[in-house]
Each structure stands twice: as structure tokens, then as C-alpha cells.
Amino acid sequence: MDALPLSEPGANLPAPTVHASLRGVTRIYPGSPPVHALGPIDLDLAKGEFFAVIGPSGCGKSTLLDVLAGLSAASDGQVTFEGKPVAGNVPEGVGVVFQEDASFPWLSVSDNVAFGLRRAGVDPAEIKRRVDYAVGFMGLRDFARAFPMQLSGGMRQRVCIARTLVMQPRLILLDEPFGALDQQTRLLMGDELLRLWRETQATVLLITHALDEAAMLSDRVGAMSARPGRFVDLVETGWPRDRDSTLVAEAGFGALTARLWSHLRAESIKAIGGGRA
Amino acid sequence: MNYGRKVLLARFALIVGAIALLELLCRTGVINPLTLLAPSAMAAAMVQVIASGQVTSDIIRTFSTVAIAFAASVVVGIAAGALLHAIPRLRRAMDPLLASYYAMPFFVFYPVLVAFFGLNAMPLIAIGFAAAMVAMLISTLNGLDRVPPVMLKVARMHRLGRLRTLFLVVVPAAAPSLMTGTKLALAYAFISIIAGEFILSGKGLGYQIAYAYNSFDNRTMYGLMLFVLLVVTVMNSLLHVWEQRLLRRRSRA
């Protein structure tokens, strides 16, 4: 690792290439009345970028993730991944960790983690190697043969993270993956996520309700408005690539979270006030 | 000794105790032997009636009727449940019928069925099917309703096709309900077919029990009743063990 701690962000990287992009994307859930959940949104994710999304509850963050992953089609606008349009199908190379518990209760922890690899027809020895590594990485080694019902909510979420990571996705979408964890574990998991991001050079989009998490982990934070969600601010954090949770002590950190909080506060008041009106 | 063992032992002791008490009441004449046979006499009668071979064709008849009705109701129940689940409009239209289905006394249709099919196994298969299929259908609907949408998203993320999604995600996620449906279907098929034989049939275990009853042949009647009871208990236990094995460590209540 030859990145200097004080170097400009991206200074030692080639010009960023766009990895995934949203152009004029909206999502309206049909029904009576229809729910306009998202957009219009324009967003370019640079290859290898760590992008965090914050926004008030119900503003359309999970909807954004669904549309970007190809799990639901945009009502309007274009989504592309690696230059190809994404339409209603999840492209190869995209991995998602969902907000809800998505572990399979009928499979053991290691079988859960191996699920995608087995379907993809990966060689068994390679499956074992990758699963062992991911299970260890997520701190689940003692529970490899346990079943999800024997685990806590946070541990189940880690199973789901491992299941997605073993597929070695080039774009990783995480929807509040640490929501069920306590503050200290959350920060440490954040460090692990950063380590993984550096090792794999994947592009990461992280949805979180924790401002400090967004500010500490990402290269860029997008603050969303109340529903229908749009980006009201995009903030470059300027952190070096080689960073960890000790950043919270940096001088710039407080100013950054304060700026994010001012947006989130205003939009959350709108979201709640809108519900009361 | 662990908790499960203790429960099992207590259950066993309860049954043995009840049988012993019954035996005692019968032997001491508190219960008239014309009303109820002593358990030991019942068992002896059962062995004798079965061994004599005089009801072998009835046993085969009843079990094959139940087997056909059960198999058909599981297959059709699952298929119909999946269909209703896939077409919400159809399901809404069918909902009142399903909700009040078991309030309907199927047996009133039995004479019609006999007139229609003749006095063979078909009317009974139809009755067994009618009683069992809807239980399987409703359980299938319940199971499919309970498949968490996020699991289907996981399947799509792994780019599974329809068939692999069905067998690798939907069926395992719905398995507890499907299992319940299977158990109910077997019990309903059995009850309705034996009862049908009892009322209006010339063959089968139900008919033989009714025949023994009408000719005051207590030994045969109780022997056959015990036999039916034993068979149903054994089959249910087997299904239960199978279910426990399949769902062993995933019960989320």
C-alpha cells in the first residue's frame, strides 16, 4: 500500500470511470393511490468508490437500492452497470445485502454462505476455501454448523453479508447491514468493511441511518430528501483510501457530520410533519 | 436424562397406566364386557381377526382407497394452492368458499356419488379427496404467503431461474406449512373413508366394523377398531418423525 495518508483523494488513481449510473430515475409504486417513492435521481458511482446514502425513514433508500440492483424496474429513466442497461434483472457482478433478515432458516451458516457459489457451479474445493474465509472474516467460525435460529439478529445479518461477499461482486449494495448491531461492534464491522473494500477494489453503496458511519466509511455521502427521495447534497469526505474508525477523532469529522445532520434533520422534520399533516 | 426423554417417558407411563386401569375395571366387572372388551382381550381379538385372513381384502381395499385419495389430494391441493396464490383475483373469488368449506357435510353427497359412480371405490375416493384436498390447498396457501419477499430477492440476486427458485427457496421456506397440510390430508382422508365405508359400502374396514356391530360380534368389532387406531397412530408418528427430522433446527415458532 503506497497511498500517503495526506494525499488528495484520488490523487494517485487514474481518472475515475463510471461504474454504475442512474439517469432521471424515478420509481412509483402502482396502487391506489400510487406512491411516488423515488426521484428523479441522477447519480454516477465511480469504479472503486465507497458511496454512502443517508436519508429520513421511508424516503426511498431501499427503493433506490432495488432499482440500482435491477430487482425492480425504474418507472422512468435509465440505470446502467458497467455500461450496460439494467432492466428488471440483477446483472452478474452485483451483490446485495438486504435490510431484512434474509438468511435461510433451513440451511446451516456455512450452507447459507455457500448458497450462491453452489448455484453458480463453482468447484467444491474452491467453495470450501471461500466459505471458510468469509465465515472467519465475519467472525462466525464457531457457528459454521449452527442454524440461523440459534444466532442473534446481528449474527444473521453477518451470515447474509458473507453469502453476498463470497460471490466476489464488483458492485456491492448494502442496506443498513449493521442496523441490528451495537455501536462498538458497528464501528469495528465498519473497519472490516473498509478492509474488504480495499482488498477487493469493489464499488460500494452503503445505506445507513448512522451519520458517523456514513461520514467515516465513505468517499462521498449522498443526503436524501424526504419522500420522494432525491439527493439534496453530495459531500466529498476527502479521506485517504487507507482509513479506519480512528477517523472519528479527526478535526474535519465533526464538521462533516454536522453538515450531514443539518440536511437529515430538515428532511426528517419534513418526513414526519408530512405524515402528520 | 434430558427433558425430551422425561416427557416421552411420562407419556408412555400415562398410556400404560390408562390401559392397566381399563384392564382392571373390565376384569373386576365394573365395566360390562358386553359394553367394552378388556384391552388384553381386544388385542387378542385383533391378532386373531387379522391372522384369520378374513379381513385381508378389506384391509387392502381401505388402505388403497386412502392411499389414492391422499396422493391425489396432496398433488391437486398443492397445485391448486399454487394457482390461487399466483392469481390473487381468483383467490379473492374463492375465499368465501374456502372459509366455509369444512362447515359443509360432504356425506350428504355420498348417495349422489354412489348413484353416479356405482358401488365401487370411486365414491369413497371422491369423499376422501374432498375432505383432504382443501386442507392441503389451504396449507399450501398459508405456506406460500409466509415466504418472505426478501428471500425471493435473494434468489433473484443469485440469478436463479423460476424452477430453481421454486425448489431451492420457495418449497423449503413453505415446508412447515406443507408438512402440516400433508398430515391433515392423511388424517382427513382416513376419517372420511372409514366413515364412508361405515355408512354405505360393502367392503373395507369401516364396513366390517359396522357389520360386526350389527351382528353383536363385539370381539371382531373391537379387534378391528384397535387395528385402525394402531395403524393411524403409527402412520402419524412416522409423519411426525419425518417432519421433526426435516424441520429439526429451524423452528422459529
Ligand SMILES: Nc1ncnc2c1ncn2[C@@H]1O[C@H](COP(=O)(O)OP(=O)(O)OP(=O)(O)O)[C@@H](O)[C@H]1O
Ligand atoms: N412494495 C411497495 N408498494 C408500495 N409502496 C411501497 C413499497 N415499498 C415501499 N413503498 C413505499 O415507498 C416509500 C419508500 O420506501 P423505502 O423502503 O424505499 O424507504 P427507506 O428509505 O428504505 O425507509 P427505511 O429507512 O425505513 O428503510 C415508503 O413510503 C414506502 O411506504
Ligand SMILES: [Mg+2]
Ligand atoms: Mg429501507
